[in-house]
Amino acid sequence: MKPNIKFLQGNEACVEGALYAGLRFFAGYPITPSTEIAETLSARLPRIGGKFIQMEDEIASMCAIIGASLTGNKVMTATSGPGFSLKQEALGYAVMAEIPCVVVNVQRGGPSTGNPTHVAQGDVMQARWGTHGDHAIVTLTASNHQDVFAMTVEAFNIAETFRTPVILLFDEVVGHMREKLVIPEPGDIPLVERLRTSVPGGVDYHPYLPREDGRLPMSDFGGVHRYNVTGLFHDMWGFPSDNPGVVHGLLRHLVDKIENNVDQLARYKEFYLDDAEVVLVSYGSSARSALHVVRNRRARGEKLGLLELQTLWPFPAGIVRAKCARARSVVVVEMNTGQIMREVKAAVEAPEKVFLANRIDCSLITPTDIRNILRLIQGRGV
Amino acid sequence: MAIKDYIRERFFPHMWCPGCGHGIVLNSLLRAVEELGMSKNEIVMVSGIGCSSRISGYLDFHTLHTIHGRALAFATGVKLSRPELNLIVPMGDGDALAIGGNHFIHAARRNIDLTAIVMNNRIYGMTGGQFSPLSGCGVMATTAPFATVDQSFDVAELAKAAGATFVARSTTYHVQQLTKLLREAILHEGFSVVEVLTQCPTYFGRRNKQGGAVEMMKWFKDNTTPVGSKAKQENPALIERGIFVQKEMPEYCKAYDQVIERAQKGK
Numbered sequence A: 001m002k003p004n005i006k007f008l009q010g011n012e013a014c015v016e017g018a019l020y021a022g023l024r025f026f027a028g029y030p031i032t033p034s035t036e037i038a039e040t041l042s043a044r045l046p047r048i049g050g051k052f053i054q055m056e057d058e059i060a061s062m063c064a065i066i067g068a069s070l071t072g073n074k075v076m077t078a079t080s081g082p083g084f085s086l087k088q089e090a091l092g093y094a095v096m097a098e099i100p101c102v103v104v105n106v107q108r109g110g111p112s113t114g115n116p117t118h119v120a121q122g123d124v125m126q127a128r129w130g131t132h133g134d135h136a137i138v139t140l141t142a143s144n145h146q147d148v149f150a151m152t153v154e155a156f157n158i159a160e161t162f163r164t165p166v167i168l169l170f171d172e173v174v175g176h177m178r179e180k181l182v183i184p185e186p187g188d189i190p191l192v193e194r195l196r197t198s199v200p201g202g203v204d205y206h207p208y209l210p211r212e213d214g215r216l217p218m219s220d221f222g223g224v225h226r227y228n229v230t231g232l233f234h235d236m237w238g239f240p241s242d243n244p245g246v247v248h249g250l251l252r253h254l255v256d257k258i259e260n261n262v263d264q265l266a267r268y269k270e271f272y273l274d275d276a277e278v279v280l281v282s283y284g285s286s287a288r289s290a291l292h293v294v295r296n297r298r299a300r301g302e303k304l305g306l307l308e309l310q311t312l313w314p315f316p317a318g319i320v321r322a323k324c325a326r327a328r329s330v331v332v333v334e335m336n337t338g339q340i341m342r343e344v345k346a347a348v349e350a351p352e353k354v355f356l357a358n359r360i361d362c363s364l365i366t367p368t369d370i371r372n373i374l375r376l377i378q379g380r381g382v
Numbered sequence B: 001m002a003i004k005d006y007i008r009e010r011f012f013p014h015m016w017c018p019g020c021g022h023g024i025v026l027n028s029l030l031r032a033v034e035e036l037g038m039s040k041n042e043i044v045m046v047s048g049i050g051c052s053s054r055i056s057g058y059l060d061f062h063t064l065h066t067i068h069g070r071a072l073a074f075a076t077g078v079k080l081s082r083p084e085l086n087l088i089v090p091m092g093d094g095d096a097l098a099i100g101g102n103h104f105i106h107a108a109r110r111n112i113d114l115t116a117i118v119m120n121n122r123i124y125g126m127t128g129g130q131f132s133p134l135s136g137c138g139v140m141a142t143t144a145p146f147a148t149v150d151q152s153f154d155v156a157e158l159a160k161a162a163g164a165t166f167v168a169r170s171t172t173y174h175v176q177q178l179t180k181l182l183r184e185a186i187l188h189e190g191f192s193v194v195e196v197l198t199q200c201p202t203y204f205g206r207r208n209k210q211g212g213a214v215e216m217m218k219w220f221k222d223n224t225t226p227v228g229s230k231a232k233q234e235n236p237a238l239i240e241r242g243i244f245v246q247k248e249m250p251e252y253c254k255a256y257d258q259v260i261e262r263a264q265k266g267k
């Protein structure tokens, strides 16, 4: 095998993507099924002069990467359900203080300890609304290792572009499955470095004063500019403020910088959608079974297509509406009680034609599960 | 540099009540920094949430005001990324030892070079006077209308047991000693803890009939004694002031540099 062709786990593909993107600091706490990410990085990061630290819990891990990002590093943490719950408060801090960072959640069964070693996709809404308060968030996912790699690089690029945390919502099957990964040559995928201020040292730098294009140039914390960072609503100096105008302006900025760029942030794949009468909408490992069904039916001449979402948040409602516009029925395939189905129903013109093919027993949804729903919809009985 | 040059005057007046001890800690800290001849650019202050944690906003250092209890975890990320910076982490008693207790013992265990200042007023000031893990038994608080039955931590003993390599205590009455201890703590390479007994006249003082700020500071004078003094032997109830631990151990960031060296050799 060529050195850039690997046979590895999805969690390792995520590590390869992160290192390709320029990861320099990782803090984490072991939890199945994400642990391989921490294990692999504990070996890989020091080799390139980066830092790995195993913290006392997931809260501390989240806090540590925020501190490390501020000083100018690309940073990441990785966890699963219970740990993702613990990270929520500090995640909100990164939203409020606009700190670029990447948070991986390799989903397992929940709630609570749930099923540590098996697959589920129950954290979709937690990714969206897990931290308190109005806010916007970016969440990406993937169904195979090449895409895990690509989406991980995207996550870093988006985090640095928009000064925001980005959640990578993988799942146990993708995380633990082994398959081929071709690592692109350096330069094949463009990398984004954060915008740094051109204000010289010694001159007053306003960390939270947006430029005309709305972007906020950063200054490496601890460097030539001294400034304040807080999780309180703050003014252009980063100093706490409860002035209603300042509060309103900041919250609008935090939401708008993401929600006004839905199309720019949308990543998806489509298979046979042009003339599809039945559109499956899926993501993560569920999309593998969905694609299998679509290909089989196409071989028999049936007009099925698949829309595979890779950006879950902000939800690409316009794209979903357009892609489903001509479908007689839409089937959302996911491993939860319908978290993305509700978004799809809200997005399409005819919500009554949206159906759910799901599984909530911590087993991978199979082509047969999807076929059973299709039979029902197509009036062929079970 | 003059003390006042370390302050962000733009952000005054401060939010502390008249008589609050937190301002005295600020003053002592600035004197320590000034005596050490440190420049504003080499100091990073990371704080959590509480009246005490607001100290960071008023100072012209690199300041990171974080979330309740987690200041040491944020500081760990900053320090490990930029080991050349001096990290000072002021915390309230609740901040450091209730919600933040786990981070406190683990930062001590790692011996990462941070200076932790525990501003211990034995109460949750910011939220209006609930008891803290340092209130101790028999204290009146808004969540203990019949007096507390909770035992308290001894911060110095806890820090020592957890592995801190510099541990000291003083009070807002003993400002000269406090300044000296803070100076030593900042110079110390490794995890240092300075506990400062400070007064919250608004909640602790009033509810516990301790009088105002002056009476509370007088209480610190009358009820503390230098470490190892004869007075302590005669009256074990006295609280000791001074340095409890001062020792050399491998510092975490330096130790991690060796990890990098080993990893790169094996390449």
Ligand SMILES: Cc1ncc(C[n+]2csc(CCOP(=O)(O)OP(=O)(O)O)c2C)c(N)n1
Pocket (backbone or CB within 6 Å): B049, B050, B051, B052, B053, B068, B091, B092, B093, B094, B095, B096, B119, B121, B123, B124, B125, B126, B127, B132
């Ligand atoms: C997660 C979380 N829980 C609770 C609070 C509310 N809260 C703010 S400050 C504080 C306690 C402050 O007491 P202490 O740390 O002793 O500082 P002081 O105000 O006395 O200086 C609490 C409970 C919070 N901000 N965040």
Ligand code: SF4
Pocket (backbone or CB within 6 Å): B015, B016, B017, B019, B020, B021, B022, B051, B052, B121, B125, B126, B199, B200, B201, B202, B203
């Ligand atoms: S409430 Fe207590 S701790 Fe807070 S500022 Fe007032 S006196 Fe100080």
Ligand SMILES: [Mg+2]
Pocket (backbone or CB within 6 Å): B092, B093, B094, B119, B120, B121, B122, B123, B124, B125, B132
């Ligand atoms: Mg307190």
